[in-house]
Amino acid sequence: MRIPRIYHPKPLSAPDDIALSDDAANHVGRVLRMQPGNKVALFDGSNQIFNAEITHIDKKQVRVQITDQRLEDRESPLNLHLGQVISRGEKMEFTIQKSIELGVNTITPLISERCGVKLDQERFEKKVQQWQKIAIAACEQCGRNRVPEIRPVIRLEEWCAEPESGLKLNLHPRASLSINTLSMPVSDIRLLIGPEGGLSQEEIDMTARYDFTDILLGPRVLRTETAALTAIAALQIRFGDLG
Known part of the structure; x- marks a missing residue:
């Protein structure tokens, strides 16, 4: 057994x-x-x-x-903080579960202009408790012995404005840089993944003011949950412990 x-x-x-x-x-x-x-x-x-x-x-x-x-250390050398604009239904749960399997250290659920989930503060708090249980279950399954933190829900600009000494990345379909063109070494990354409808132009301009670098994953437009997991896996291959 x-x-x-x-x-x-x-x-x-x-x-x-x-x-x-x-x-x-x-x-x-x-x-x-x-x-x-x-x-x-x-x-x-x-x-x-x-x-x-x-x-x-x-x-x-x-x-x-x-x-x-x-x-029993199974943590990646890459400290990865995911800022994920909240997606509908099971998509958010799926993103949390799989990103933890891939080695994310911290997840902050975000509210943006085009966020499709509208809840009051009390219901968001209950959601965070539910997501933290999903994080624990993911660790039980994948063998991690540190449990990533699911932080309280905050607005996109609040998260972007938080002090961060590492590399800050924003996925953008018209970016000129890719993950493979990022300079090495990198040990800390703050990764922003937008909503299903994408970030507005004003929000993209705002991320630039907070020194986020736009990066491109490839020629195809990915759904928000696919984009998050693809970017995390690519970052772990380049800077972490995958591959």
């Missing part, structure tokens, strides 16, 4: 005896139907893996005994 990877929201240490979080206990006990004596692998965001054995299961909790711990 494959040993499941489970995220724990509090710091871990061997040889702790702990109760799993409610979400993890439900997954282990009800979904996977695991039993005392079965093994699990825990991670707490500290870039370590903690091997553990289930000691007790009932309807209220699952307890495990941590047997050992070790550093």
